[in-house]
Amino acid sequence: MSAASNQKHRRGFTLIELLFVIAIMGILMSLTIAVMNGVQEQAERTATKVTIRKVNGLLQQRLESFDRAFRRSLKDRLIRDTITLLRANVGDNFVVPLQQLDQAPPWLVVLAKKAGVRFEFPQRFVDRTGSGELDAAGIADGMPLSVYNKIALPIARTQLVQEGKPNLEDDVKARVTSNWAKHTSATESAELLYFFLISSGNFGGATLDADQFTDREIADTDGDGLPEFIDAWGHPLRFYRWPTRLIDPDAPDPFVPDITTIDPTDQRIISAEERFVAGLLIRGLPAAPIPLGAGGQRDTMFVDPDDPVGLLYTLIEDPNFLNMGIELRNAINESGYHTLDTWHTPLIVSAGPDGVLGLREPSEWNASSGIYGNLAQLAGTTTEAGNLGPIPSSSVIDDLTDNVANRNTRAGGRR
Numbered sequence: 001m002s003a004a005s006n007q008k009h010r011r012g013f014t015l016i017e018l019l020f021v022i023a024i025m026g027i028l029m030s031l032t033i034a035v036m037n038g039v040q041e042q043a044e045r046t047a048t049k050v051t052i053r054k055v056n057g058l059l060q061q062r063l064e065s066f067d068r069a070f071r072r073s074l075k076d077r078l079i080r081d082t083i084t085l086l087r088a089n090v091g092d093n094f095v096v097p098l099q100q101l102d103q104a105p106p107w108l109v110v111l112a113k114k115a116g117v118r119f120e121f122p123q124r125f126v127d128r129t130g131s132g133e134l135d136a137a138g139i140a141d142g143m144p145l146s147v148y149n150k151i152a153l154p155i156a157r158t159q160l161v162q163e164g165k166p167n168l169e170d171d172v173k174a175r176v177t178s179n180w181a182k183h184t185s186a187t188e189s190a191e192l193l194y195f196f197l198i199s200s201g202n203f204g205g206a207t208l209d210a211d212q213f214t215d216r217e218i219a220d221t222d223g224d225g226l227p228e229f230i231d232a233w234g235h236p237l238r239f240y241r242w243p244t245r246l247i248d249p250d251a252p253d254p255f256v257p258d259i260t261t262i263d264p265t266d267q268r269i270i271s272a273e274e275r276f277v278a279g280l281l282i283r284g285l286p287a288a289p290i291p292l293g294a295g296g297q298r299d300t301m302f303v304d305p306d307d308p309v310g311l312l313y314t315l316i317e318d319p320n321f322l323n324m325g326i327e328l329r330n331a332i333n334e335s336g337y338h339t340l341d342t343w344h345t346p347l348i349v350s351a352g353p354d355g356v357l358g359l360r361e362p363s364e365w366n367a368s369s370g371i372y373g374n375l376a377q378l379a380g381t382t383t384e385a386g387n388l389g390p391i392p393s394s395s396v397i398d399d400l401t402d403n404v405a406n407r408n409t410r411a412g413g414r415r
Contacts, residue, residue: 002320020055033411041353044232048350048404055229055237056348058197058208059121060330063346065203066120070113073201078112079104085115089331093324106309112307120203121196121346123189123239123362124374130336139173140180147192150199152176155225165392179225187221189362190228190236193348194218201263218318231350231404238362240347242338243376245383246278246359247285247301251339253370253383256329257317265313265341277378280400283406286343301343313340335365347376350404358399 119131128144136148156175160167228236286300314330351357364373370382
C-alpha cells in the first residue's frame with residue numbers, strides 16, 4: 001500500500017483520548033502546584049525560624065545583661081522604685097523598714113527584679129506607662145515617652161524629609177499623631193520587642209543594631225510609625241514575657257489567697273491535655289509529677305523560676321498585712337505580673353502561614369471579663385466559671401499546631 005494510502009486512512013484522536021490526556025495534564029499540573037506551594041511554605045517557615053532564632057538570641061543576651069546589672073547597682077534603684085509603686089497601689093500605711101537597701105527582705109528583691117523585667121522587657125505599652133513613665137499625651141496618647149522620643153519622632157521626621165515636606169517640630173508631631181491613629185493592638189508586642197532590643201538600654205552588654213535584620217524581617221504592618229519584627233508571611237511576631245496562662249489555663253481567678261478555707265490555688269492540677277497544648281509552643285516542659293504515696297510529688301509547673309519557694313504568694317496571704325488593711329493582692333497580681341507559683345519562660349511566636357495565632361493578643365487584658373492575653377491565654381477563652389473546660393478545644397489546638405516559636409521544635413529551640 002502506498003504512503004498516500006496510509007495518510008488517507010490515518011485518523012485523529014478520539015474524544016475519550018483527548019479527555020484522558022487533559023485529565024493527566026490536570027493531575028500533573030495539580031501535583032506541580034502542590035509541590036511548588038509546599039516548597040514555598042517550607043522556605044517561608046525556614047526564614048521565620050531564622051528570624052525567631054536571631055530575635056531570641058538577642059533577647060537572651062539582653063536578659064543576661066539585665067541579670068548581671070541587677071546584681072550590681074540596678075538592684076538598689078529597682079527596690080526603691082518598687083516600694084514607691086507598692087505604696088501607690090496599696091496605701092501609704094505600707095512601710096518596709098529598711099536601714100540599708102542591702103537588708104531588703106528576699107520577697108522585695110524578687111518583686112523588684114520582676115518589676116524591672118516588666119519595665120525593661122515590655123509587651124504592652126502600659127508596662128512602661130504604668131510603671132512610672134509618662135506617655136506622649138496629646139500627640140500619641142498611650143505611647144511611652146521613651147518609644148516616642150527614640151522611634152516615633154525620628155521616623156516621622158524621616159518620612160517628611162523623604163516626601164519633601166516641611167519637618168519643623170509641629171509638622172513632625174502632627175505626623176506622629178496621624179501615624180499613631182493607625183495603631184492596632186496586634187502589633188504592640190512586636191513593636192516593643194523591636195524597641196527594647198534595638199533602641200533601649202543594653203545594661204552594659206553588646207550594642208545591637210537593626211542592620212542585623214533584613215527588610216523581610218522588620219516592617220511597619222499597621223503604618224503607625226513603629227517598626228515591628230515580622231515573620232516570612234508578613235505577620236507581626238508576638239512576644240509573651242510571662243506566658244503562665246498557657247501553662248495553667250484554668251488557674252483560679254482571681255488568683256488570691258483564701259486563709260479561711262482550703263486554698264484552691266494550692267490544689268491546682270495541670271492535665272495531660274493542658275500539658276500537651278502548652279508543649280505545642282514550648283518544648284521540654286517540666287515532666288508530670290510521679291505519684292509518691294498520699295502526698296505525691298510537687299508539679300514543677302507550679303514553681304516560679306524567679307521565686308521557687310513562693311515568697312510572693314506567702315506575702316499576699318500574710319495576715320499581718322491583711323489585719324492592717326493592706327491588700328497586696330491589689331498590686332501583685334496577673335494584670336501587672338503573672339500567675340503566681342507558675343513556671344514561665346519568654347515566648348516569641350509566629351502565627352504561621354494561616355496567620356491565626358490561637359492565643360489572645362499579648363496586649364489584651366480585662367480582669368473583670370477574665371481575659372489575660374498578656375499571659376498567653378488561649379484564644380476565645382476567659383477565666384470565668386464554666387467558660388474554659390479542662391480540655392482545650394480542637395480548633396485551638398489546630399490554630400497552635402502550625403505556629404513557630406522560639407521554644408518549640410519547629411523553631412529549633414535550644415531548651
